[in-house]
Amino acid sequence: MNTVTAPRRTLLGLAAVAAFGLALTGCSGTPADSGSTDAAGGPVEVAGVTIQKDDELAAIVPQAVADRGTLTAIQFDNAPADTFLGEDDVITGWGPDLGRAVAALLGLEYDAEVSGAFDTFIPGIENGRYDTSWASIIVTQERLDVVDIVAVHESTTGVITKEGAGLSISTPEDLCGLRVGALAGSAFLIQMEEIVATCEDAGEEAPTIDSFPQQGAAQLAVSSDRIDAFMTAKGQLSWLLREDSSAEGFEIQPLDYQPNLEGIAVSRDSEMTEVITAAMNKLIADGSYEKIMGFWDIDFGLVDEAVANPDVSD
Numbered sequence: 001m002n003t004v005t006a007p008r009r010t011l012l013g014l015a016a017v018a019a020f021g022l023a024l025t026g027c028s029g030t031p032a033d034s035g036s037t038d039a040a041g042g043p044v045e046v047a048g049v050t051i052q053k054d055d056e057l058a059a060i061v062p063q064a065v066a067d068r069g070t071l072t073a074i075q076f077d078n079a080p081a082d083t084f085l086g087e088d089d090v091i092t093g094w095g096p097d098l099g100r101a102v103a104a105l106l107g108l109e110y111d112a113e114v115s116g117a118f119d120t121f122i123p124g125i126e127n128g129r130y131d132t133s134w135a136s137i138i139v140t141q142e143r144l145d146v147v148d149i150v151a152v153h154e155s156t157t158g159v160i161t162k163e164g165a166g167l168s169i170s171t172p173e174d175l176c177g178l179r180v181g182a183l184a185g186s187a188f189l190i191q192m193e194e195i196v197a198t199c200e201d202a203g204e205e206a207p208t209i210d211s212f213p214q215q216g217a218a219q220l221a222v223s224s225d226r227i228d229a230f231m232t233a234k235g236q237l238s239w240l241l242r243e244d245s246s247a248e249g250f251e252i253q254p255l256d257y258q259p260n261l262e263g264i265a266v267s268r269d270s271e272m273t274e275v276i277t278a279a280m281n282k283l284i285a286d287g288s289y290e291k292i293m294g295f296w297d298i299d300f301g302l303v304d305e306a307v308a309n310p311d312v313s314d
Helices: 063-068 094-105 118-126 188-201 215-223 234-243 273-285 288-295
Strands: 044-046 049-051 070-076 083-085 109-115 132-138 148-162 179-183 208-212 229-233 250-252 257-266 303-305
Touching: 044 094, 049 094, 049 288, 063 070, 070 083, 070 094, 070 118, 083 094, 083 132, 094 109, 094 132, 094 257, 094 273, 094 288, 109 118, 118 132, 118 257, 148 215, 148 234, 148 273, 148 303, 179 188, 179 215, 188 208, 188 229, 208 215, 215 229, 215 234, 215 250, 229 234, 234 250, 257 273, 273 288, 273 303
Parallel strands: 070 109, 070 132, 179 208, 179 229
Antiparallel strands: 044 049, 132 257, 148 229, 148 250, 148 257
């Protein structure tokens, strides 16, 4: 399995990272019982961990959110193992599980809407329709200009191609001249623009970039030779090849592109950034974070500290 093993690290030391993405590896099979639906204020079982309300954290929840009693979220429906629809069409993955755990700490219910239109997520959080989105949110300056992001994981970007296509992609320059797809609204499109510049600076033909509304559409485009490669989180690609029978005939290329921070997008209107950061750091300190991530076989890129709005300047 092509994954990148990264040691735990404190996000404050990552100011030089320029672009950020998802990268997860999945567990064997889809867990059917990663979270419970206990009432707000009571203990909640999340990925085998019992989460109790923390009165001190609950006391700093903004009054409007406390009165509502819910932590609202918009979650992507097809990015395993971070966020996807599992059995009985219940949103699952390590992102929603962290959302459930934080909500339980704060005495709130986790109330997630599921969507496949990823390019609507940041606008929906910016305008206050949703409080949050968990996982699949790469930290970029463009996003930090309009929403807050609490970074909770580090990973890399990878590329998938059709098996037997004769391609060998181990450096960004190997993408020059190829037809490459990425998810609409994702930061992988920003990364592709950087690769375009790299190719042009080297005097090579720039890659052609296509965006797709769903990962499945991109897979179909690769398998039908409409594009040469699809770029997304390398951990997601590992999950795809191992868990999804529809992914037969694909291969992950050696490229590991740019260390990426990802995490929780938070609406500034919600005034929840500080309390979510504090709640995440409690989960990290008491070991719950590591156990929840481990439930999804995420044993790389774990962090020692959740940091709101990390510096992504060059």
